Amino acid sequence: MIGETLELTVVGVDDIAPSLRHVRLAAADGGQLPPASAGANIQLRLQGEARTWRNAYSLISQPGRRDVYEIIVRRVPESRGGSAFVHEVLKPGDRLVASWPSNLFAPQRTARHHLMIAGGIGITPFLSYVADFAHNGASHALHVCCRESETATFAPWLQDCGDLNYYWDADGHRLDIPALLAQQPAGTHLYVCGPAALNDQVIQAAADAGWPASHVHCEHFGAALSGGTPFTAFLSRSGIEVEVGESESLLEAIERIGASAPCLCRGGACGVCVTGVLEGEPEHRDHYLGADEREGGQLIMPCVSRARSARLVLDL
Amino acid sequence: MMQSQITSRPRYRELVAEDTAGAHLLIVEGDTLTPRQMAALAAAFAPVAERMQTWLVSAPATALAPGRVRKLQTVEEAAATLEHMDEGFGIADRLYLQGTEPFMWMLAAAATRAGLSPTQIRMQHAGSLKRRVWCTHCHQTTENVTTNIATCAGCGRELLVRDHFSRRLGAFMGVMVDAEAPGEVPQREEVFP
Numbered sequence: 001m002i003g004e005t006l007e008l009t010v011v012g013v014d015d016i017a018p019s020l021r022h023v024r025l026a027a028a029d030g031g032q033l034p035p036a037s038a039g040a041n042i043q044l045r046l047q048g049e050a051r052t053w054r055n056a057y058s059l060i061s062q063p064g065r066r067d068v069y070e071i072i073v074r075r076v077p078e079s080r081g082g083s084a085f086v087h088e089v090l091k092p093g094d095r096l097v098a099s100w101p102s103n104l105f106a107p108q109r110t111a112r113h114h115l116m117i118a119g120g121i122g123i124t125p126f127l128s129y130v131a132d133f134a135h136n137g138a139s140h141a142l143h144v145c146c147r148e149s150e151t152a153t154f155a156p157w158l159q160d161c162g163d164l165n166y167y168w169d170a171d172g173h174r175l176d177i178p179a180l181l182a183q184q185p186a187g188t189h190l191y192v193c194g195p196a197a198l199n200d201q202v203i204q205a206a207a208d209a210g211w212p213a214s215h216v217h218c219e220h221f222g223a224a225l226s227g228g229t230p231f232t233a234f235l236s237r238s239g240i241e242v243e244v245g246e247s248e249s250l251l252e253a254i255e256r257i258g259a260s261a262p263c264l265c266r267g268g269a270c271g272v273c274v275t276g277v278l279e280g281e282p283e284h285r286d287h288y289l290g291a292d293e294r295e296g297g298q299l300i301m302p303c304v305s306r307a308r309s310a311r312l313v314l315d316l
Numbered sequence: 317m318m319q320s321q322i323t324s325r326p327r328y329r330e331l332v333a334e335d336t337a338g339a340h341l342l343i344v345e346g347d348t349l350t351p352r353q354m355a356a357l358a359a360a361f362a363p364v365a366e367r368m369q370t371w372l373v374s375a376p377a378t379a380l381a382p383g384r385v386r387k388l389q390t391v392e393e394a395a396a397t398l399e400h401m402d403e404g405f406g407i408a409d410r411l412y413l414q415g416t417e418p419f420m421w422m423l424a425a426a427a428t429r430a431g432l433s434p435t436q437i438r439m440q441h442a443g444s445l446k447r448r449v450w451c452t453h454c455h456q457t458t459e460n461v462t463t464n465i466a467t468c469a470g471c472g473r474e475l476l477v478r479d480h481f482s483r484r485l486g487a488f489m490g491v492m493v494d495a496e497a498p499g500e501v502p503q504r505e506e507v508f509p
Contacts, residue, residue: 112431182337186405187431210336210408212435 006033006042010094011068017153019075020121021087024068028095032066036101038132039125039219042069043099043266046085051248053082054255056266058124058219059101060157062131069101074121081247104270105193105219107132112187114140117175117202119194120147125219126193127157134160143167145175145198177205193219220267220287228283231307235259235316236278250302254316261302261316268304275300276315281308322479328441331412333361333368338408340368342382343394343423345415346375348443357414358382371397373419391419395426405432414440418448418459421486434483445508449477450487457487462508465493465501474501477508 012024027033036042036059046053057071073086105125107114114133116126123144133140141163144154148168158164167175181190181202190211192202199218206216227247234241235254244253251273254261264272268286277300284294286301293299300314319325333340342361344354349372361368361382368383373394375387388394405411411427413420420439427437449458449466456470461477468475468490475490482489494500 182408184407185431186407186409186433186436188407208337210334210338210410212407212433214435215407215433 004100005045006098006100008069008096008098010090010092010096013090013092016072017150019087020150020153021073021075021090023071023073023086023090025071025096025098026068033069034100035064035066036061036069036128037103038063038107038128039105040101040103040128041105041125041265042071042101043264044071045097046082046090048081048085048089051081051256053085054252054266055082058105058128060124060127063128063135069098072121072124099264102264102270104265105191105217107138107191108189108215108217111189112139113185113189114138115180115184115188115190116140116142117177117180117190117192117194117198118142118144118146119192119198120145122192122194122198122219122221123154124193126191127154129191130158130161134162141165143175143180145194148173177202178209181205181209181211189215189217191217191219196220218287220269228306231309232311233307234311234313236313237316244306249304250300250306250312254302259316263303266303268301271301273301273303275302278313278315280310280312282306282312283308320479322481324481324483325479326417326439326481326483328439331357331360331414331438331440333364333412334410334438335363336408336410338367338406338410340364340383340410340412341371342368342412342414343371343373343398344375344381344413345391345419345443346372346379348415349375349379353414353442354379354381361412373415391422395422398423399426399430401430405430405436407436409436411437412440413437414442416443416446417441418446418486421448421483425484425486447477447508448485448487449475449490450482450485451475451490453492457485458490461488461490462506463504464507465504466490 007028008025009028011026014022016022041056041058043054043056059069061070073083075087076083107129118126126142142161143165145167151166167173192199230246231244233244238259242253242257244250262272264270271288277298282300283306285304288301365383370381370383371386371388372379372381373388373391413423424437447461449461451468451470454471458466458469464477466475466477473492476493478489480489
Protein backbone atom coordinates (compact mmCIF):
# COMPACT_ATOMS: atom_id res chain seq x y z
CA MET A 1 0.00 0.00 0.00
CA ILE A 2 1.08 3.54 -0.67
CA GLY A 3 1.37 6.13 2.06
CA GLU A 4 -0.46 6.10 5.35
CA THR A 5 -3.04 3.55 6.30
CA LEU A 6 -6.43 3.97 7.94
CA GLU A 7 -7.73 2.09 10.95
CA LEU A 8 -11.37 1.22 10.37
CA THR A 9 -14.11 -0.44 12.39
CA VAL A 10 -16.89 -2.49 10.83
CA VAL A 11 -20.12 -0.78 11.88
CA GLY A 12 -22.61 -2.68 9.75
CA VAL A 13 -22.88 -5.92 7.81
CA ASP A 14 -25.98 -6.57 5.79
CA ASP A 15 -26.73 -9.26 3.20
CA ILE A 16 -28.62 -7.51 0.41
CA ALA A 17 -28.76 -10.59 -1.86
CA PRO A 18 -27.71 -14.24 -1.39
CA SER A 19 -24.15 -13.52 -2.59
CA LEU A 20 -23.91 -9.78 -1.93
CA ARG A 21 -22.81 -8.31 1.37
CA HIS A 22 -23.05 -4.61 2.17
CA VAL A 23 -20.36 -3.52 4.62
CA ARG A 24 -20.19 -0.18 6.42
CA LEU A 25 -16.90 1.03 7.85
CA ALA A 26 -16.10 3.97 10.14
CA ALA A 27 -12.86 5.43 11.47
CA ALA A 28 -11.73 3.33 14.45
CA ASP A 29 -10.95 6.45 16.51
CA GLY A 30 -14.44 7.84 15.88
CA GLY A 31 -13.09 10.74 13.82
CA GLN A 32 -13.70 11.73 10.24
CA LEU A 33 -12.57 9.69 7.25
CA PRO A 34 -10.65 11.19 4.34
CA PRO A 35 -13.13 12.33 1.69
CA ALA A 36 -13.34 10.20 -1.45
CA SER A 37 -14.47 11.14 -4.95
CA ALA A 38 -16.89 9.30 -7.26
CA GLY A 39 -15.32 6.07 -8.55
CA ALA A 40 -12.75 5.83 -5.73
CA ASN A 41 -11.72 2.59 -4.09
CA ILE A 42 -9.99 1.48 -0.91
CA GLN A 43 -7.74 -1.46 -0.36
CA LEU A 44 -8.67 -3.57 2.68
CA ARG A 45 -6.24 -5.81 4.52
CA LEU A 46 -8.23 -8.88 5.49
CA GLN A 47 -6.41 -10.91 8.13
CA GLY A 48 -7.39 -14.59 7.94
CA GLU A 49 -6.04 -17.35 10.15
CA ALA A 50 -3.60 -18.74 7.60
CA ARG A 51 -3.09 -15.84 5.29
CA THR A 52 -3.73 -12.18 4.54
CA TRP A 53 -5.70 -10.81 1.62
CA ARG A 54 -5.43 -7.29 0.28
CA ASN A 55 -8.42 -6.55 -1.91
CA ALA A 56 -9.55 -3.28 -3.50
CA TYR A 57 -13.25 -2.37 -3.31
CA SER A 58 -15.10 0.55 -4.88
CA LEU A 59 -16.66 2.94 -2.39
CA ILE A 60 -20.40 3.20 -2.96
CA SER A 61 -20.98 5.86 -0.33
CA GLN A 62 -21.98 9.37 -1.29
CA PRO A 63 -18.83 11.12 -2.63
CA GLY A 64 -17.32 13.38 0.01
CA ARG A 65 -19.09 11.64 2.90
CA ARG A 66 -16.76 11.43 5.89
CA ASP A 67 -18.62 9.48 8.57
CA VAL A 68 -18.76 6.13 6.80
CA TYR A 69 -17.32 4.17 3.88
CA GLU A 70 -19.67 1.67 2.26
CA ILE A 71 -18.69 -1.25 0.03
CA ILE A 72 -20.56 -4.18 -1.49
CA VAL A 73 -18.73 -7.50 -1.79
CA ARG A 74 -19.83 -10.31 -4.09
CA ARG A 75 -19.03 -13.80 -2.84
CA VAL A 76 -17.16 -15.43 -5.71
CA PRO A 77 -17.32 -19.27 -5.88
CA GLU A 78 -13.75 -19.54 -7.17
CA SER A 79 -12.65 -16.88 -4.70
CA ARG A 80 -9.06 -16.83 -3.56
CA GLY A 81 -10.54 -16.35 -0.12
CA GLY A 82 -10.99 -12.60 0.33
CA SER A 83 -14.67 -12.46 -0.54
CA ALA A 84 -15.37 -15.64 1.46
CA PHE A 85 -13.67 -14.00 4.47
CA VAL A 86 -15.89 -10.93 4.15
CA HIS A 87 -19.00 -13.12 3.90
CA GLU A 88 -18.17 -15.68 6.61
CA VAL A 89 -15.91 -14.01 9.16
CA LEU A 90 -16.32 -10.24 9.11
CA LYS A 91 -18.70 -8.89 11.76
CA PRO A 92 -19.57 -5.55 13.37
CA GLY A 93 -16.89 -4.38 15.74
CA ASP A 94 -14.01 -5.94 13.77
CA ARG A 95 -11.02 -3.75 13.10
CA LEU A 96 -9.52 -3.48 9.60
CA VAL A 97 -6.50 -1.74 8.16
CA ALA A 98 -7.21 0.04 4.87
CA SER A 99 -5.42 2.25 2.41
CA TRP A 100 -6.45 5.83 1.84
CA PRO A 101 -9.00 6.09 -0.97
CA SER A 102 -7.53 6.27 -4.45
CA ASN A 103 -9.29 6.83 -7.73
CA LEU A 104 -8.33 5.32 -11.06
CA PHE A 105 -11.81 5.60 -12.55
CA ALA A 106 -13.01 9.14 -11.97
CA PRO A 107 -15.81 10.64 -14.10
CA GLN A 108 -14.74 13.00 -16.88
CA ARG A 109 -15.78 16.47 -15.78
CA THR A 110 -15.91 17.91 -19.30
CA ALA A 111 -18.46 15.34 -20.50
CA ARG A 112 -21.81 16.59 -21.78
CA HIS A 113 -23.40 13.21 -21.11
CA HIS A 114 -22.23 10.24 -19.04
CA LEU A 115 -23.13 6.80 -20.44
CA MET A 116 -22.48 3.99 -17.95
CA ILE A 117 -22.60 0.25 -18.63
CA ALA A 118 -22.36 -2.05 -15.59
CA GLY A 119 -21.98 -5.82 -15.52
CA GLY A 120 -22.95 -7.55 -12.26
CA ILE A 121 -21.02 -6.29 -9.25
CA GLY A 122 -19.27 -3.88 -11.66
CA ILE A 123 -22.15 -1.57 -10.78
CA THR A 124 -20.40 -0.50 -7.56
CA PRO A 125 -18.33 2.43 -8.91
CA PHE A 126 -21.44 3.71 -10.69
CA LEU A 127 -23.43 3.93 -7.45
CA SER A 128 -21.16 6.80 -6.39
CA TYR A 129 -21.15 8.20 -9.94
CA VAL A 130 -24.95 8.44 -9.93
CA ALA A 131 -24.94 10.23 -6.57
CA ASP A 132 -22.37 12.68 -7.96
CA PHE A 133 -24.22 13.29 -11.27
CA ALA A 134 -27.59 13.69 -9.57
CA HIS A 135 -26.07 16.17 -7.11
CA ASN A 136 -24.39 18.18 -9.88
CA GLY A 137 -27.23 17.93 -12.39
CA ALA A 138 -25.04 16.16 -14.97
CA SER A 139 -26.79 14.33 -17.79
CA HIS A 140 -26.35 10.57 -17.35
CA ALA A 141 -27.72 7.13 -18.19
CA LEU A 142 -26.97 3.81 -16.47
CA HIS A 143 -27.38 0.46 -18.23
CA VAL A 144 -27.10 -2.47 -15.84
CA CYS A 145 -26.57 -6.08 -16.96
CA CYS A 146 -27.28 -8.34 -13.98
CA ARG A 147 -29.17 -11.39 -12.75
CA GLU A 148 -32.92 -11.04 -13.11
CA SER A 149 -33.25 -11.61 -9.36
CA GLU A 150 -30.95 -8.68 -8.57
CA THR A 151 -32.66 -5.90 -10.53
CA ALA A 152 -34.05 -4.41 -7.32
CA THR A 153 -30.97 -4.99 -5.15
CA PHE A 154 -29.26 -1.68 -5.86
CA ALA A 155 -32.43 0.46 -5.86
CA PRO A 156 -31.59 2.21 -2.55
CA TRP A 157 -28.53 3.79 -4.18
CA LEU A 158 -30.19 4.56 -7.52
CA GLN A 159 -33.25 6.55 -6.49
CA ASP A 160 -31.88 9.71 -8.11
CA CYS A 161 -30.65 8.01 -11.28
CA GLY A 162 -31.96 9.90 -14.29
CA ASP A 163 -32.09 7.17 -16.91
CA LEU A 164 -31.88 3.65 -15.51
CA ASN A 165 -32.19 0.45 -17.57
CA TYR A 166 -31.83 -3.21 -16.57
CA TYR A 167 -30.89 -6.16 -18.79
CA TRP A 168 -30.53 -9.85 -18.04
CA ASP A 169 -29.87 -13.07 -19.88
CA ALA A 170 -33.29 -13.88 -21.42
CA ASP A 171 -34.82 -13.29 -24.83
CA GLY A 172 -35.88 -9.68 -25.20
CA HIS A 173 -33.88 -8.55 -22.17
CA ARG A 174 -30.29 -8.60 -23.38
CA LEU A 175 -28.37 -5.36 -23.93
CA ASP A 176 -27.78 -4.60 -27.62
CA ILE A 177 -24.41 -2.90 -27.19
CA PRO A 178 -23.85 -1.77 -30.83
CA ALA A 179 -27.37 -0.27 -30.95
CA LEU A 180 -26.79 1.61 -27.69
CA LEU A 181 -23.44 2.97 -28.86
CA ALA A 182 -24.59 3.89 -32.38
CA GLN A 183 -26.61 7.00 -31.56
CA GLN A 184 -24.88 8.99 -28.86
CA PRO A 185 -24.31 12.73 -29.06
CA ALA A 186 -20.88 14.34 -29.30
CA GLY A 187 -19.46 15.06 -25.87
CA THR A 188 -20.63 11.71 -24.43
CA HIS A 189 -18.19 9.77 -22.28
CA LEU A 190 -18.66 6.01 -22.01
CA TYR A 191 -17.75 4.05 -18.87
CA VAL A 192 -17.86 0.29 -18.53
CA CYS A 193 -17.19 -1.85 -15.48
CA GLY A 194 -17.95 -5.54 -15.42
CA PRO A 195 -16.57 -8.97 -16.24
CA ALA A 196 -13.73 -9.02 -18.77
CA ALA A 197 -15.98 -10.36 -21.55
CA LEU A 198 -18.43 -7.45 -21.20
CA ASN A 199 -15.62 -4.89 -20.94
CA ASP A 200 -13.98 -6.26 -24.08
CA GLN A 201 -17.26 -6.33 -26.01
CA VAL A 202 -18.10 -2.74 -25.12
CA ILE A 203 -14.60 -1.43 -25.91
CA GLN A 204 -14.59 -3.28 -29.24
CA ALA A 205 -18.11 -2.10 -30.16
CA ALA A 206 -17.14 1.49 -29.38
CA ALA A 207 -14.02 1.24 -31.53
CA ASP A 208 -16.02 -0.36 -34.37
CA ALA A 209 -18.58 2.44 -34.23
CA GLY A 210 -15.89 5.11 -34.39
CA TRP A 211 -15.86 6.39 -30.81
CA PRO A 212 -12.63 8.27 -30.11
CA ALA A 213 -10.64 6.21 -27.56
CA SER A 214 -10.40 9.35 -25.42
CA HIS A 215 -14.12 8.98 -24.62
CA VAL A 216 -14.12 5.31 -23.60
CA HIS A 217 -13.20 4.36 -20.01
CA CYS A 218 -13.03 0.97 -18.37
CA GLU A 219 -12.43 -0.44 -14.92
CA HIS A 220 -11.38 -4.09 -14.76
CA PHE A 221 -11.61 -6.50 -11.88
CA GLY A 222 -8.07 -7.81 -11.79
CA ALA A 223 -7.83 -9.87 -8.64
CA ALA A 224 -9.73 -12.92 -9.90
CA LEU A 225 -7.26 -13.19 -12.77
CA SER A 226 -4.12 -13.43 -10.70
CA GLY A 227 -3.97 -17.22 -10.08
CA GLY A 228 -2.45 -19.90 -12.33
CA THR A 229 0.40 -22.36 -12.66
CA PRO A 230 2.89 -22.16 -9.77
CA PHE A 231 6.35 -20.75 -10.51
CA THR A 232 9.45 -19.49 -8.73
CA ALA A 233 10.40 -15.83 -8.38
CA PHE A 234 13.88 -14.72 -7.35
CA LEU A 235 14.20 -11.21 -5.93
CA SER A 236 17.69 -10.28 -7.04
CA ARG A 237 18.24 -7.25 -4.81
CA SER A 238 17.14 -8.95 -1.60
CA GLY A 239 18.51 -12.34 -2.71
CA ILE A 240 15.31 -14.16 -1.71
CA GLU A 241 13.58 -16.91 -3.65
CA VAL A 242 9.82 -17.39 -3.29
CA GLU A 243 7.42 -20.01 -4.64
CA VAL A 244 4.28 -18.42 -6.13
CA GLY A 245 1.33 -20.74 -5.50
CA GLU A 246 -1.54 -21.32 -7.88
CA SER A 247 -4.07 -19.34 -5.84
CA GLU A 248 -1.90 -16.35 -4.95
CA SER A 249 -0.54 -13.55 -7.06
CA LEU A 250 3.14 -12.75 -7.51
CA LEU A 251 2.58 -9.59 -5.45
CA GLU A 252 0.97 -11.57 -2.64
CA ALA A 253 3.88 -14.02 -2.62
CA ILE A 254 6.34 -11.12 -2.39
CA GLU A 255 4.35 -9.59 0.46
CA ARG A 256 4.11 -13.00 2.21
CA ILE A 257 7.88 -13.20 2.63
CA GLY A 258 7.95 -9.67 3.98
CA ALA A 259 9.55 -7.88 1.04
CA SER A 260 8.14 -4.42 0.43
CA ALA A 261 6.56 -3.83 -2.93
CA PRO A 262 4.72 -0.64 -3.83
CA CYS A 263 1.20 -1.14 -5.17
CA LEU A 264 -2.09 0.70 -5.45
CA CYS A 265 -4.93 -0.88 -7.42
CA ARG A 266 -3.93 -4.57 -7.24
CA GLY A 267 -5.74 -4.99 -10.52
CA GLY A 268 -3.14 -4.31 -13.21
CA ALA A 269 -4.46 -0.84 -13.97
CA CYS A 270 -2.47 1.82 -12.15
CA GLY A 271 1.16 0.98 -12.93
CA VAL A 272 2.47 1.59 -9.42
CA CYS A 273 3.82 -1.95 -8.90
CA VAL A 274 5.70 -2.13 -12.21
CA THR A 275 8.90 -4.12 -11.65
CA GLY A 276 11.95 -4.92 -13.80
CA VAL A 277 12.38 -8.46 -15.10
CA LEU A 278 16.01 -9.63 -15.37
CA GLU A 279 15.43 -13.23 -16.46
CA GLY A 280 12.47 -15.37 -17.47
CA GLU A 281 9.39 -14.72 -19.55
CA PRO A 282 6.43 -12.83 -18.03
CA GLU A 283 2.81 -13.71 -18.77
CA HIS A 284 1.19 -10.28 -18.95
CA ARG A 285 -2.35 -9.91 -17.62
CA ASP A 286 -2.39 -6.19 -16.88
CA HIS A 287 -4.06 -3.28 -18.66
CA TYR A 288 -1.18 -0.91 -18.12
CA LEU A 289 1.87 -1.89 -20.18
CA GLY A 290 1.90 -0.95 -23.86
CA ALA A 291 2.46 -3.47 -26.66
CA ASP A 292 6.13 -2.49 -26.97
CA GLU A 293 6.74 -2.92 -23.25
CA ARG A 294 5.08 -6.35 -23.29
CA GLU A 295 7.18 -7.50 -26.19
CA GLY A 296 10.31 -6.09 -24.58
CA GLY A 297 9.71 -8.53 -21.71
CA GLN A 298 11.64 -6.39 -19.22
CA LEU A 299 8.74 -5.18 -17.12
CA ILE A 300 5.99 -6.93 -15.17
CA MET A 301 3.00 -5.93 -13.02
CA PRO A 302 3.25 -8.41 -10.10
CA CYS A 303 -0.32 -7.73 -8.89
CA VAL A 304 -1.88 -9.71 -11.76
CA SER A 305 0.82 -11.02 -14.10
CA ARG A 306 2.61 -14.36 -13.78
CA ALA A 307 5.36 -16.31 -15.56
CA ARG A 308 5.43 -18.44 -18.69
CA SER A 309 8.85 -19.73 -17.67
CA ALA A 310 9.38 -21.80 -14.49
CA ARG A 311 11.43 -18.99 -12.94
CA LEU A 312 11.42 -15.21 -13.00
CA VAL A 313 14.26 -13.04 -11.74
CA LEU A 314 12.97 -9.65 -10.61
CA ASP A 315 14.83 -6.40 -10.03
CA LEU A 316 13.39 -6.10 -6.53
CA MET B 317 7.89 27.49 -39.55
CA MET B 318 5.49 24.53 -39.42
CA GLN B 319 7.89 22.73 -37.07
CA SER B 320 9.04 24.20 -33.81
CA GLN B 321 10.83 23.38 -30.56
CA ILE B 322 7.79 24.86 -28.81
CA THR B 323 5.55 21.94 -27.86
CA SER B 324 2.32 23.94 -27.99
CA ARG B 325 2.88 24.42 -31.72
CA PRO B 326 0.31 22.15 -33.43
CA ARG B 327 1.42 19.60 -35.98
CA TYR B 328 -0.77 18.90 -38.99
CA ARG B 329 -1.10 15.75 -41.06
CA GLU B 330 -2.38 14.84 -44.46
CA LEU B 331 -6.11 14.12 -44.17
CA VAL B 332 -7.12 10.47 -44.20
CA ALA B 333 -10.75 9.36 -43.92
CA GLU B 334 -11.34 7.29 -40.79
CA ASP B 335 -13.76 4.51 -41.49
CA THR B 336 -16.09 5.18 -38.57
CA ALA B 337 -19.83 4.59 -38.63
CA GLY B 338 -20.51 8.29 -38.07
CA ALA B 339 -20.88 11.23 -40.43
CA HIS B 340 -17.87 12.91 -42.04
CA LEU B 341 -17.66 16.65 -42.65
CA LEU B 342 -14.80 18.18 -44.63
CA ILE B 343 -14.41 21.96 -44.68
CA VAL B 344 -11.94 23.42 -47.15
CA GLU B 345 -10.74 27.01 -47.43
CA GLY B 346 -11.39 27.87 -51.05
CA ASP B 347 -8.25 29.97 -51.47
CA THR B 348 -6.14 26.89 -50.79
CA LEU B 349 -7.94 24.75 -53.34
CA THR B 350 -5.99 23.48 -56.30
CA PRO B 351 -7.29 20.81 -58.71
CA ARG B 352 -4.50 18.48 -57.56
CA GLN B 353 -5.40 18.97 -53.89
CA MET B 354 -9.08 18.36 -54.58
CA ALA B 355 -8.24 15.15 -56.43
CA ALA B 356 -6.15 13.99 -53.46
CA LEU B 357 -9.03 14.72 -51.07
CA ALA B 358 -11.54 12.94 -53.32
CA ALA B 359 -9.32 9.84 -53.31
CA ALA B 360 -8.74 10.03 -49.54
CA PHE B 361 -12.46 10.27 -48.78
CA ALA B 362 -13.77 7.79 -51.36
CA PRO B 363 -14.31 5.05 -48.69
CA VAL B 364 -16.76 7.25 -46.75
CA ALA B 365 -18.22 9.27 -49.65
CA GLU B 366 -21.77 8.10 -48.87
CA ARG B 367 -21.69 9.51 -45.35
CA MET B 368 -19.81 12.63 -46.23
CA GLN B 369 -20.37 16.25 -47.03
CA THR B 370 -17.91 18.94 -48.02
CA TRP B 371 -18.24 22.62 -47.29
CA LEU B 372 -16.28 24.90 -49.59
CA VAL B 373 -15.66 28.31 -48.06
CA SER B 374 -15.08 31.29 -50.37
CA ALA B 375 -14.37 28.95 -53.29
CA PRO B 376 -14.83 29.66 -57.00
CA ALA B 377 -18.34 28.80 -58.25
CA THR B 378 -16.95 26.06 -60.45
CA ALA B 379 -15.08 24.19 -57.69
CA LEU B 380 -15.86 20.49 -57.25
CA ALA B 381 -15.58 18.41 -54.06
CA PRO B 382 -16.34 14.93 -52.69
CA GLY B 383 -19.69 14.00 -51.13
CA ARG B 384 -22.62 16.40 -50.87
CA VAL B 385 -21.24 19.86 -51.47
CA ARG B 386 -22.30 23.07 -49.78
CA LYS B 387 -20.82 26.46 -50.55
CA LEU B 388 -20.37 29.16 -47.95
CA GLN B 389 -19.13 32.72 -48.43
CA THR B 390 -16.98 33.33 -45.36
CA VAL B 391 -15.31 31.48 -42.52
CA GLU B 392 -17.54 33.38 -40.08
CA GLU B 393 -20.62 32.01 -41.84
CA ALA B 394 -19.13 28.49 -41.80
CA ALA B 395 -18.34 28.76 -38.07
CA ALA B 396 -21.84 29.96 -37.22
CA THR B 397 -23.42 27.19 -39.31
CA LEU B 398 -21.18 24.59 -37.66
CA GLU B 399 -22.05 25.75 -34.16
CA HIS B 400 -25.80 25.74 -34.71
CA MET B 401 -26.49 22.62 -36.74
CA ASP B 402 -29.99 21.38 -35.90
CA GLU B 403 -29.09 17.72 -35.62
CA GLY B 404 -25.81 18.33 -33.76
CA PHE B 405 -22.81 16.04 -33.87
CA GLY B 406 -22.62 12.38 -32.91
CA ILE B 407 -19.80 10.81 -30.90
CA ALA B 408 -18.61 8.82 -33.95
CA ASP B 409 -18.59 11.81 -36.35
CA ARG B 410 -15.38 13.33 -37.69
CA LEU B 411 -14.56 16.87 -38.78
CA TYR B 412 -11.73 17.40 -41.28
CA LEU B 413 -10.32 20.85 -41.94
CA GLN B 414 -7.99 22.08 -44.65
CA GLY B 415 -6.70 25.62 -44.90
CA THR B 416 -4.65 28.24 -43.12
CA GLU B 417 -4.26 28.09 -39.35
CA PRO B 418 -6.61 31.01 -38.55
CA PHE B 419 -9.27 29.36 -40.75
CA MET B 420 -8.93 25.90 -39.22
CA TRP B 421 -8.79 27.02 -35.61
CA MET B 422 -11.78 29.33 -35.94
CA LEU B 423 -13.82 26.35 -37.16
CA ALA B 424 -12.31 23.98 -34.58
CA ALA B 425 -13.35 26.39 -31.82
CA ALA B 426 -16.91 26.56 -33.19
CA ALA B 427 -17.07 22.75 -33.42
CA THR B 428 -15.82 22.44 -29.85
CA ARG B 429 -18.60 24.76 -28.68
CA ALA B 430 -21.01 22.46 -30.52
CA GLY B 431 -19.73 19.54 -28.43
CA LEU B 432 -17.15 17.95 -30.70
CA SER B 433 -14.06 16.60 -28.96
CA PRO B 434 -10.57 17.61 -30.20
CA THR B 435 -10.03 13.88 -30.80
CA GLN B 436 -12.76 14.00 -33.47
CA ILE B 437 -11.10 16.82 -35.45
CA ARG B 438 -8.36 16.35 -38.07
CA MET B 439 -6.43 19.19 -39.73
CA GLN B 440 -4.22 19.56 -42.76
CA HIS B 441 -2.50 22.87 -43.29
CA ALA B 442 -2.68 24.41 -46.77
CA GLY B 443 -2.00 27.87 -48.16
CA SER B 444 -0.43 30.80 -46.37
CA LEU B 445 1.49 30.48 -43.08
CA LYS B 446 -0.15 33.71 -41.84
CA ARG B 447 -0.92 33.83 -38.14
CA ARG B 448 -3.51 35.22 -35.79
CA VAL B 449 -1.57 36.88 -32.95
CA TRP B 450 -2.84 37.42 -29.42
CA CYS B 451 -1.35 40.33 -27.53
CA THR B 452 -0.33 39.39 -23.98
CA HIS B 453 -0.69 43.05 -22.94
CA CYS B 454 -4.12 44.16 -24.21
CA HIS B 455 -5.58 40.70 -25.04
CA GLN B 456 -6.69 41.78 -28.52
CA THR B 457 -5.97 39.67 -31.58
CA THR B 458 -4.29 40.82 -34.77
CA GLU B 459 -5.15 38.94 -37.97
CA ASN B 460 -3.16 38.00 -41.08
CA VAL B 461 0.30 38.41 -39.57
CA THR B 462 3.08 37.31 -41.92
CA THR B 463 6.03 39.08 -40.24
CA ASN B 464 8.20 38.24 -37.23
CA ILE B 465 7.21 41.54 -35.63
CA ALA B 466 3.70 42.91 -35.92
CA THR B 467 1.91 46.02 -34.74
CA CYS B 468 -0.89 45.09 -32.32
CA ALA B 469 -4.29 46.04 -33.72
CA GLY B 470 -5.47 46.70 -30.16
CA CYS B 471 -2.79 48.71 -28.36
CA GLY B 472 -0.33 49.55 -31.14
CA ARG B 473 2.63 47.91 -29.39
CA GLU B 474 5.27 46.26 -31.55
CA LEU B 475 4.85 42.53 -30.85
CA LEU B 476 7.38 39.75 -31.27
CA VAL B 477 5.40 36.82 -32.72
CA ARG B 478 6.26 33.68 -30.80
CA ASP B 479 5.66 30.00 -31.62
CA HIS B 480 3.61 29.48 -28.44
CA PHE B 481 0.11 28.60 -29.59
CA SER B 482 -3.25 28.65 -27.82
CA ARG B 483 -5.77 26.12 -29.10
CA ARG B 484 -8.52 27.92 -27.22
CA LEU B 485 -7.80 31.22 -28.95
CA GLY B 486 -6.46 29.72 -32.17
CA ALA B 487 -3.68 32.28 -31.95
CA PHE B 488 0.05 32.70 -31.37
CA MET B 489 1.48 34.69 -28.50
CA GLY B 490 2.70 38.20 -29.20
CA VAL B 491 4.87 40.03 -26.64
CA MET B 492 6.14 43.61 -26.71
CA VAL B 493 9.47 43.44 -28.51
CA ASP B 494 11.00 46.62 -27.09
CA ALA B 495 9.82 46.33 -23.49
CA GLU B 496 13.39 46.11 -22.13
CA ALA B 497 14.84 48.81 -24.40
CA PRO B 498 12.09 51.17 -25.58
CA GLY B 499 12.38 52.11 -29.24
CA GLU B 500 14.78 49.30 -30.12
CA VAL B 501 12.68 47.41 -32.62
CA PRO B 502 14.55 44.86 -34.75
CA GLN B 503 14.15 44.64 -38.49
CA ARG B 504 10.71 43.44 -39.52
CA GLU B 505 10.85 40.48 -41.93
CA GLU B 506 8.22 38.38 -43.65
CA VAL B 507 8.65 34.92 -42.13
CA PHE B 508 5.08 33.52 -42.41
CA PRO B 509 4.37 34.06 -46.15
